[in-house]
Amino acid sequence: MGEQQCHSRSLHSHSDSPTVRSLSISVDEQNVIPGALSLIRELRPDWDLRHVQTKLFTDGITNKLLACYLDTSMKDAVLVRVYGKRTELFVDRKDEVTSFEMLRAHGCAPELYCTFQNGLCYEFMRGxxxxxxxxxxxxxxxxxxxxxAKYHCIPAHNGCLxxxxLWQKLNKYLSILHTEEGIEDRRLAEIPSLKVLEQELNWLQKYLPTFESPIVLCHNDLLCKNVIYNEEEGHVRFIDYEYAxxxxxxxxxxxxxxxxxGVSEPDxxxxxxxxTQLEWLRHxxxxxxxxxxxxxxxxxxxVDDLCIQVNQFVLASHYFWGLWALIQHRYxxxxxxFAQYAMLRFKQYFHVKPQVTALQPAK
Structure with missing residues (x-):
């Protein structure tokens, strides 16, 4: 293939790994347990369903997540993740499975047991x-x-560049919002207009590439709850690869x-x-x-140069999740x-913009 440009989907060949099992089961997002037990019947046929315990995790604001297990240590727990309503607007599910498998192959993700009609089942990471x-x-x-660093050092498929x-997703999110422009919602009064958001995106697309940050395989959603710390084994693992x-x-x-x-009430x-940034970046x-x-x-x-780059991209992160929250607010x-969250992200974007754009690398 040589050093040619390619889109993220073509980077990982599905033939590189065994085909993930696909079950034609749908799980009701409002009543997860019956569907989850149907999946367990297929994935763990030796389990007595009468003794299966479940735990619903409430941290997620995109999907429903349920653990199914037999013993309280949750040693062999199966996680059932049910996709949230209209999340296909943000997430290409084929790409998610491909990223999951690629990260698994490099020791960065748990085992993916199966996909089902509206979700995934995978190994529970203790910690x-x-x-x-x-x-x-x-x-x-x-x-x-x-x-x-482990993620970022995973080589691109077939050596392509x-x-x-980022830009493909931001333009897509903005176009989704344009389709319902004009819908009045008083809760969005403090959100910048779509015209202003469009101007900012045009500026970001011109400004940020000038810093020549390398393009690598990224998690793209590393909020605190997506980091699992296993004290016993002395490592962390990242979970949730929807945006990888x-x-x-x-x-x-x-x-x-x-x-x-934080997420629920960002401070x-x-x-x-x-x-702290310099210490993190040096590590x-x-x-x-x-x-x-x-x-x-x-x-x-x-270290200093990377610190300046990172602080510029703080803007892109606020902008991304601001748009994301506006779409979530709708669907x-x-x-x-989500309306409050969008307001906070855009407010922080405009607050830090003059500070970070004033930063310049030392000659």
Missing amino acids: LALGPEHVCQPHILRLIAYEM PKAV GYNYQAYDIANHFNEFA YRLFPDRE YLGASRRLKGEEGEAQDKE SDIDFN
């Missing part, structure tokens, strides 16, 4: 789902930086830094200060070098104030 109070702790921060998924795909290195890191604020005072660059078989530590200028049945 603590982190909160904002954890991700800034030095030993956990170091583990997260290492795990992200991937394109960032090739993107700017600096975007993935910036997005994680934004998520230090952007928790955004990591410069000292990340050191891990990247080791994973590539290179020697030596990251130089100060390399989602999940009990979450």
Whole structure:
């Protein structure tokens, strides 16, 4: 293939891994347990369904997630994830399965047991789902930086040069919002107009590529709860690969830094200060070098330059999730104030824009 550009879907060949089992079962999003037990009957035929215990996780604001297991240690738990209403607007489900399998092949994801009509079943990862109070702790921060470096060092399929998924997705989200322009909603009064959002996207598309951030395989949704810390084994793993795909290195890191604020009631005072960012980035660059078989530590200028790039991409992250929340506000049945969340993300975008654009790399 040579060094040609390619879109994220063509990067991972489905023939590289065994075909994932597909079950023609649909699970009712409002009543998950009966459908989940139908899946367990297929996946774990030796389990006595009368003894299957279930646990519904309430952290997600996109999908419903249920664990099914026999013993309280949840050693062999099966996770059943039911896609939220109209989430196909954001997520290409074929790409999600492909990313899942690729990450699994590189030791970054659990086993994917099957797909079903409106979801996935996969291996439960034991450990603590982190909160904002954890991700800034030095030993956990170091583990997260290492795990992200592992993602970013996964080579592109057949040596092609991937394109960032960011612009394609943002333009798609904006076009979805344009289809229902003019619908009055008083809860959106403090949200910038679509015209203003379009102007900002045009500016971002011209401005951010000038920083020449490398395009790598990214998680793209590294909020705190998507980081599972296994203290016993001394590592973290990332979960939920719906938004995984090739993107700017600096975007993935910036997005994680934004998520230090939390989701349900974001507090952007928790955004990591410069000292914490530099510590994180030094661990990340050191891990990247080791994973590539290179020697030596990251130089100060390399760390500083990446820090400036990351802070520019903070804007793209706020903009992305602001648009996402506006679409969710329109379509989602999940009990979450998406309008308020969109307002907060856009407010923070315009608040930090003059600060980050003033940052310039040292000569």
